[in-house]
Amino acid sequence: MTEASSSTVLVSEIFGPTIQGEGVLIGLPTVFVRTGGCDYRCSWCDSLHAVESRFRHDWKPMSTEEIWSDVTRLSGGKPLTVSLSGGNPAIQPLGDLIDLGHGEGYRFALETQGSLARPWFSQLDTLVLSPKPPSSGMVCDLTALADCVGAAGEGPQTVLKFVVFDAEDFAFARNVAARFPALPVYLQPGNHTPPPADGEGNVDIDGLTERMRWLVDAVAGERWFSAHVLPQLHVMLWGNRRGV
Numbered sequence: 001m002t003e004a005s006s007s008t009v010l011v012s013e014i015f016g017p018t019i020q021g022e023g024v025l026i027g028l029p030t031v032f033v034r035t036g037g038c039d040y041r042c043s044w045c046d047s048l049h050a051v052e053s054r055f056r057h058d059w060k061p062m063s064t065e066e067i068w069s070d071v072t073r074l075s076g077g078k079p080l081t082v083s084l085s086g087g088n089p090a091i092q093p094l095g096d097l098i099d100l101g102h103g104e105g106y107r108f109a110l111e112t113q114g115s116l117a118r119p120w121f122s123q124l125d126t127l128v129l130s131p132k133p134p135s136s137g138m139v140c141d142l143t144a145l146a147d148c149v150g151a152a153g154e155g156p157q158t159v160l161k162f163v164v165f166d167a168e169d170f171a172f173a174r175n176v177a178a179r180f181p182a183l184p185v186y187l188q189p190g191n192h193t194p195p196p197a198d199g200e201g202n203v204d205i206d207g208l209t210e211r212m213r214w215l216v217d218a219v220a221g222e223r224w225f226s227a228h229v230l231p232q233l234h235v236m237l238w239g240n241r242r243g244v
């Protein structure tokens with residue numbers, strides 16, 4: 001089952017327990033492993049400290065065992081859901097970590113934009129695919145997204161999570177969701193006040209609330225009754241702070 005491995009993962013930060021603030025697992029206690037490096041550069045990315053190469057000196061190459069030691073220390077050795085995020089965690093070799101954790105009763109959720117499919121996606125418990133809408137400035141590769149869904153197969157629960165800033169983003173979410181009718185959909189309002197990468201940003205709660213209300217109206221107006229609309233709970237509680 002679990003064997004020592006030598007996979008090296010580039011880690012930006014490991015923190016928690018906190019609660020998962022977004023999407024299908026919202027409210028669930030979790031420890032985050034945030035990897036460093038991303039193949040995208042979203043205009044409004046809220047985690048630039050794990051994306052831009054000017055921060056790469058803060059990223060640490062860690063063995064699977066070193067990461068696991070931090071996770072189990074933070075969780076007090078009690079199994080919980082580990083959230084793998086980034087950056088794009090699909091860049092890193094995380095299959096060994098998932099194996100190791102499963103052997104001790106932990107569960108794993110991964111957040112990715114769906115640009116890189118990995119065979120080890122099938123080992124996950126939850127796969128959150130967050131295709132990037134027009135406002136991000138990125139172009140969503142629907143073939144790569146479909147490959148991610150295929151790589152996961154029947155292993156994890158796979159869901160779609162869309163960040164929505166405006167009507168164009170909403171239309172994008174509608175179109176992409178229609179291509180994957182079997183996948184549950186989560187919509188969250190975009191936060192246009194991402195933090196200075198090393199600071200504690202204040203958040204525009206009024207703006208977020210306004211976009212959240214607009215999103216609810218849009219979903220109701222289109223009779224999109226299978227979509228879930230949720231805020232980023234951690235942003236409401238702690239603003240743009242890191243490590244929560």
Ligand SMILES: C[S@@+](CC[C@H](N)C(=O)[O-])C[C@H]1O[C@@H](n2cnc3c(N)ncnc32)[C@H](O)[C@@H]1O
Nearest residue numbers: 044045046047086087088111112113130190191
């Ligand atoms: C920082 S990303 C890291 C994982 C992966 N690169 C991705 O984008 O899915 C984690 C989640 O935060 C969301 N996100 C990033 N910036 C955001 C913002 N300014 N407002 C709302 N959600 C945001 C992403 O869409 C994704 O669902």
Ligand SMILES: Nc1nc2[nH]cc(C(=O)O)c2c(=O)[nH]1
Nearest residue numbers: 018019020021022085234244
């Ligand atoms: N509490 C909390 N929930 C989150 N959900 C997704 C996050 C992320 O940055 O990937 C995140 C995060 O950074 N903190």
Ligand code: SF4
Nearest residue numbers: 038040041042045087
């Ligand atoms: S894909 Fe995710 S981590 Fe990468 S730039 Fe976009 S929001 Fe940030």
Ligand SMILES: [Mg+2]
Nearest residue numbers: 046047085232
């Ligand atoms: Mg975040």
